[in-house]
Amino acid sequence: FWLKPLGWTGYRSARRPHRAAMHPYLLHFHERPLTLVKFNYDGDFFITCAKDGDVCLVRSDTCERIGTYSPVGDKAGAVFAVDITHDCKYVVTATADGRLIFYTFEGEQVSVVQHGGILKFVEFNQKPGAQNFVVTCNDKFKSEKEGSVPNRIMVWKFNSNGSCNRVLSIDKELPMKATKVKWGPFDETLVSIFEEGTVVIWDATNGHQIQLFQAHKGAITSLNFSEDRSLMITCSKDQTAKLWTMDEEYECVKEYETDRPLNDAAISPLYTASKDPKYHILMGGGQDAKDVTTTGASSGKFEVVLWHMVYGEEIGSIKGHFGPVNTLAWRRDGKGFVTGGEDGFVRMHMFDNDYFTSKKFE
Numbered sequence: 001f002w003l004k005p006l007g008w009t010g011y012r013s014a015r016r017p018h019r020a021a022m023h024p025y026l027l028h029f030h031e032r033p034l035t036l037v038k039f040n041y042d043g044d045f046f047i048t049c050a051k052d053g054d055v056c057l058v059r060s061d062t063c064e065r066i067g068t069y070s071p072v073g074d075k076a077g078a079v080f081a082v083d084i085t086h087d088c089k090y091v092v093t094a095t096a097d098g099r100l101i102f103y104t105f106e107g108e109q110v111s112v113v114q115h116g117g118i119l120k121f122v123e124f125n126q127k128p129g130a131q132n133f134v135v136t137c138n139d140k141f142k143s144e145k146e147g148s149v150p151n152r153i154m155v156w157k158f159n160s161n162g163s164c165n166r167v168l169s170i171d172k173e174l175p176m177k178a179t180k181v182k183w184g185p186f187d188e189t190l191v192s193i194f195e196e197g198t199v200v201i202w203d204a205t206n207g208h209q210i211q212l213f214q215a216h217k218g219a220i221t222s223l224n225f226s227e228d229r230s231l232m233i234t235c236s237k238d239q240t241a242k243l244w245t246m247d248e249e250y251e252c253v254k255e256y257e258t259d260r261p262l263n264d265a266a267i268s269p270l271y272t273a274s275k276d277p278k279y280h281i282l283m284g285g286g287q288d289a290k291d292v293t294t295t296g297a298s299s300g301k302f303e304v305v306l307w308h309m310v311y312g313e314e315i316g317s318i319k320g321h322f323g324p325v326n327t328l329a330w331r332r333d334g335k336g337f338v339t340g341g342e343d344g345f346v347r348m349h350m351f352d353n354d355y356f357t358s359k360k361f362e
Helices: 289-294
Strands: 025-027 034-039 045-050 055-059 065-068 079-084 090-095 099-104 109-114 118-124 133-139 141-143 147-149 152-158 164-170 178-183 189-194 198-203 209-214 220-225 231-236 240-245 252-257 262-267 280-285 304-308 314-318 325-330 336-341 346-350
Touching: 034 079, 034 325, 034 336, 045 079, 045 336, 090 118, 099 118, 118 178, 133 178, 152 189, 178 220, 189 220, 198 220, 231 262, 231 280, 240 262, 240 280, 280 325
Parallel strands: 079 118, 220 262, 262 325
Antiparallel strands: 025 346, 034 045, 045 055, 055 065, 079 090, 090 099, 099 109, 118 133, 133 152, 141 147, 152 164, 178 189, 189 198, 198 209, 220 231, 231 240, 240 252, 262 280, 280 304, 304 314, 325 336, 336 346
């Protein structure tokens, strides 16, 4: 007999052939629900953040925690988003207490911006070698110190000396609070999603609204892009995910109807691979967290589901979390994925060889 690695249970006879099964790494870094997991550009590290205020850096191949990003002074409130530059020089976090905090990759605090409001998302621009802008969105908040802060989408310039200047603020034109906002192709636009089921595209230089369309019937929970940002996937509480082109038409090219409210969806990085591309989409969600106590894990639909991007069919599902899946991310090589749940656990799954050799996964 021999022992299995971390996250695996029980023994297995060395003689008896064993049916292929994906054995995850189960990582308990956080005490509260996860809000985001994100890989760096090279894929050798990933970062997790949660409502407990911790931001953890983890090595992808061994799943060891290298360290945490903590602000000087008071511990951060809930951290809703984190991002990392392509060259792994800087990390930025967005906290519920309205602070935008920049760190070096090694964990040294560089700058703190008193942004105001409840910060919900942050992302560096995508231009290689010139990632000196971040886009943020916040919910309105009233306090004695700052007065009334409206719902806003903002762009900030991050200077090499650590200072930050506000470049753009969209507030009066904002119809309601944005859930997330990301840079569009070539950093020319800003793409925002809303609880009312709408997607709004803004000009990244002057903040003018370019397009507004009703994408879903329920609240949109996430948006993600393909590698070149030519395709966008959105998912919603209305149990659907939709694939959109990112040209001037913003056309919905595919709709995926599932049996659960969705919290996140992502396109496989192997979708553009020259050899053996994988036209696959990962989706995760499940019954709302407040109703979870009344159901078992099986009826809550907490599995991660794998769908075919073109045929629009479910290929398989992967069990794991004991609550809704809040966030997920593909490994950069497409050989596995990481999920973060309402239960506070991070799970790293690696695909078996079957995924690359079997006909049913083509």
